[in-house]
Amino acid sequence: MKIHIKGGRLIDPANGIDAQKDVFVAAGRIAGIGAAPDGYAANRVIDATGLVICPGLIDLAARLREPGFEYKATLESEMAAAAAGGVTSLACPPDTDPPLDEPGLVEMLKHRARHPNFAHVYPVGALTVGLAGERLTEMAELHEAGCVAFGQAHAPVTDTQVLMRAMQYAATFDFPVWLQAQDPFLGKGGVAHDGEVATRLGLPGIPVSAETIALATLLHLARDTGVRIHVTRISSAAALEMIVAARAGGIAVTCDVSITHLHLSERDIGYFNPHANLVPPLRGAQDRDALRRGLAEGAINALCSDHTPVDDDAKQLPFGEAEPGATGLELLLPLTLKWAAEMDVPLIAALARVTRDPARILGIEAGRLSVGAAADLCLFDPAGGFTVSRETLKSQGKNSPFLGMTLPGRVRFTLLDGHVAYENGR
Numbered sequence: 001m002k003i004h005i006k007g008g009r010l011i012d013p014a015n016g017i018d019a020q021k022d023v024f025v026a027a028g029r030i031a032g033i034g035a036a037p038d039g040y041a042a043n044r045v046i047d048a049t050g051l052v053i054c055p056g057l058i059d060l061a062a063r064l065r066e067p068g069f070e071y072k073a074t075l076e077s078e079m080a081a082a083a084a085g086g087v088t089s090l091a092c093p094p095d096t097d098p099p100l101d102e103p104g105l106v107e108m109l110k111h112r113a114r115h116p117n118f119a120h121v122y123p124v125g126a127l128t129v130g131l132a133g134e135r136l137t138e139m140a141e142l143h144e145a146g147c148v149a150f151g152q153a154h155a156p157v158t159d160t161q162v163l164m165r166a167m168q169y170a171a172t173f174d175f176p177v178w179l180q181a182q183d184p185f186l187g188k189g190g191v192a193h194d195g196e197v198a199t200r201l202g203l204p205g206i207p208v209s210a211e212t213i214a215l216a217t218l219l220h221l222a223r224d225t226g227v228r229i230h231v232t233r234i235s236s237a238a239a240l241e242m243i244v245a246a247r248a249g250g251i252a253v254t255c256d257v258s259i260t261h262l263h264l265s266e267r268d269i270g271y272f273n274p275h276a277n278l279v280p281p282l283r284g285a286q287d288r289d290a291l292r293r294g295l296a297e298g299a300i301n302a303l304c305s306d307h308t309p310v311d312d313d314a315k316q317l318p319f320g321e322a323e324p325g326a327t328g329l330e331l332l333l334p335l336t337l338k339w340a341a342e343m344d345v346p347l348i349a350a351l352a353r354v355t356r357d358p359a360r361i362l363g364i365e366a367g368r369l370s371v372g373a374a375a376d377l378c379l380f381d382p383a384g385g386f387t388v389s390r391e392t393l394k395s396q397g398k399n400s401p402f403l404g405m406t407l408p409g410r411v412r413f414t415l416l417d418g419h420v421a422y423e424n425g426r
Contacts, residue, residue: 063093
């Protein structure tokens with residue numbers, strides 16, 4: 001299939017391009033930028049006038065809910081949501097049922113994900129067997145099966161000797177380790193940030209120290225073992241300061257933040273809104289603002305959706321009993337654009353946080369529009385907006401604290417390996 005995309009504004013942070021250029025696609029690859037190859041004859045022409053053409057978005061955290069949680073969502077529904085959000089590559093955490101701790105499970109997931117053909121899936125393998133924090137998985141075998149990194153999702157490794165040995169093993173093979181910083185004892189029983197709002201509402205709190213104490217352990221062990229560590233979904237200004245200092249001290253550490261924590265704070269719990277029950281919890285407004293600045297300045301390396309579809313039965317409960325998580329694949333681009341507009345961040349810099357930079361963290365050949373590269377593209381209308389509703393979300397999970405909000409940016413086309421995976425002509 002040969003597709004000529006004409007008249008659009010091409011933005012490619014990896015190559016430093018922001019200009020009006022046509023893109024020519026052939027055999028699943030980018031065959032030309034600006035000028036067509038000799039003898040090129042398109043089968044289809046897409047008029048991109050008024051649209052931005054950028055690399056397909058890359059999401060570092062999207063739960064597809066298979067295997068084991070198909071009643072919450074399916075591969076088909078969530079990968080369709082990815083395509084509708086302009087996401088062409090995504091990493092899925094290992095907290096499936098059973099967890100991704102055996103090569104066969106990883107191979108099955110990758111095989112199943114190829115059938116919908118909506119996005120490339122990169123599994124994060126379990127660091128310990130069953131995510132129990134006791135025995136190391138066969139990381140080398142999991143890597144051969146397709147795992148790009150190893151982590152624990154929300155499950156802690158309380159035995160620091162096991163954690164150190166896991167990092168030592170990963171460092172030996174240069175496998176990245178992705179971990180969330182939250183002390184399970186300081187956060188035990190908590191459901192909200194330990195602050196004014198939780199106190200007023202009578203909700204058990206999770207202090208910032210639950211994040212910083214756990215983070216200190218991770219950073220010390222990373223320094224001692226030399227492992228490449230990625231801290232997932234940081235939530236506080238204090239944690240960001242620690243990561244910046246560790247990086248300046250020579251520790252190979254990267255981090256990301258979720259779109260929800262970039263825009264909301266503890267105040268958005270409102271009157272016990274269960275859609276605002278998240279892990280980690282929404283912190284104070286000062287923490288949120290520090291994260292917004294940190295992402296703009298590059299101290300935070302990437303932005304992700306932390307997509308976690310939850311069924312209505314588990315979400316429509318009292319705040320403390322509701323299952324944490326928010327759907328986000330379809331909101332990654334609009335909320336990135338909203339943040340960029342509010343922070344006066346150039347569009348090319350904002351798109352870098354969801355294309356070039358997560359590609360570097362994953363270590364994949366994606367997130368760039370170069371001749372010969374895979375034709376994974378997102379075409380969106382920056383002036384178009386839409387209202388988030390249960391009807392507009394393609395994800396099976398309708399759980400979002402942004403329901404009812406009108407957001408900027410409407411994805412018009414998503415191309416995956418040169419074929420149109422999503423099209424919205426409206």
